[in-house]
Amino acid sequence: MQRTAFFINKGVVMNKLLHICSSPRGERSYSRRLADIFIHSYLRNHPTFVPEVLDLWKMDLPEFDCVAANARYDFRGEGLDPDEQQTWRRVERFFKQFASADKYVISAPMWNFLFPYKLKQYIDIITQPGMCFEYLEDGTVQGKITGKPVMLILTRGGIYSDENGKAFDFQRQYLYSYLRFIGFTDIRELVAEGQDINEEIAEKNRQQAEEEALVSALNF
Template identity: 50%
Template sequence: MAKLLHIQASPMDDLSFSARTARAFLDAYRKAHPADPVETLDLWKADIPAFDFTAASGKYKVMRGLPHADGEGRAWQRVVELVDHFKSADKILLSSPMWNFGIPYRLKQYIDVIVQPGLTFSYDPKTGYSGLVTGRPVQLILARGGEYPQGSQAAGFDHQRPYLELILGFIGFTDVRTLVVEPTLSPAGDEKLAVAISAAQEAARNF
């Protein structure tokens, strides 16, 4: 039995290509792995703390072995709780649209909260950075209105897929699988969605 955590970054529910494709993935996954618990973390409904002065100063106090001042301990504990929740999953499904060539700000906020030294990565002056979230796969389902084929001139505008693959690799993921739905704004958008749903169902059976 393996726990699957779905991180949903779109606020558009049934209007979202990434969310609809992820839903098809989850339906197929549940049929293929009926014993596995599945949880969805909707980033637009979740209580994700602002990584503000209090949280940041709490982080540096931990790094320097100093005691927390008022509020810092509580703020840092909330960060630790989110990281523990993320790391409790044996498999990750992350679905996201492209916003302004990148990712939605709620997803960026979540990433900025959970990517922390000593929790999801470590640093050694001799060997450099090492990811601490290892031994589990992640499936990305990414939707974009335009097309950004790798190697094309348009690919330079894509700060969605490269960033997510990089940051996940940085914290330790070596099995990163990516399914892209594009171009969703074209007249053939519904056809592209149908192809993506079929691919997602197949990916789920082998996840």
Template identity: 45%
Template sequence: MSKLLYIESSPRKARSKSIAVAKTFLDEHKATHAADEIVTLDLWDTQLPEFDGFTIEAKYQVLNGQEFSAEQQLAWQTVVDICNEFKSADKYVISLPMWNFGIPYKLKHYIDVIAQPGQTFRFDPATGYSGLVTGKPVTVIYARGGAYGSESAKGMDLQKGYMDLLLGFIGFTDVNSILVEPTLGAPDDVAAIEAQAMKQARSVAANF
């Protein structure tokens, strides 16, 4: 049995294209991987620590190889617990809309908590950075109002580019991307785009 962690970052819920395609993916995965456990992490219903005070101090203690104070230890343990929850999964699905050409701030906050030295990456002076979350597949479902595949538009896509960079940095090499774009258009066109994304989602989920 494997554990699939589904990370949801849109607040639109029933009106969200990224969530609709993710649910299609998860339904197909349940049908084809009945023994797997699926855990949903709704970032709009999750309390995350602020990265200030003792928490940011603790991070720099880690970076400098120094001991924690009692307050720093307590603050850092909260971060470690969230990192451990993330790393406990065997496979991942992340759904997100594009906000202002990038990712929702709730997802950025989560990433800023889990992307930590000694937790999801390490640094060696001789070899540089290396990710610690390895050997696990991830599927990322992107919804965007516009289309960003052309030469003139792709420079504005700070959503998928950032996620590809971040996931690679912490160790992922098996990355599936499902694009739902453009979602701002004629209803029939959008419905066809969503249907195509759902078809791709079912195909990826069956072999995930």
């Protein structure tokens, strides 16, 4: 289990709750608001935790471009040229920031059945062999981010929890598969769907999600 107490304050070991926020809508984002409700409630009962927010649209996320992709291949072969070294050091910094958290919250609206591309960009940066996962000698892959819970906070305009909708719900399915791949086993969720159908449905689903947020914050 990777426990990564990140600093000690007056003799108390503090832990990090990392919120990866992927809606660009700031104050008007409901996924962000629901995440804030969950996190504030969590922190009230867990005073040794300190939040860190990664607002993916306000950060200077590097492109995972030709140099970065080649660095990933050259790492285990010829070695890195100076450009690749510089790019790889940045990748390592992003990975270390991610891996140093003790608990995770990922908030994401559905965008075209998935989520905003900044979240995929972030995933492409941190998900490197030897960092988030490793290849074992028998050819299998082992995730390295283990022993920590993650809460997914998902919003969508339509309804995807029924039989017709499920086939289009790559937002939830992708995140579960991806997180399992890199080692997570404790994956939880708060979903507010139907946000763009009409105000009555939206409000009913928001209320339900907010009640669930308060309960799930107690035992996260």
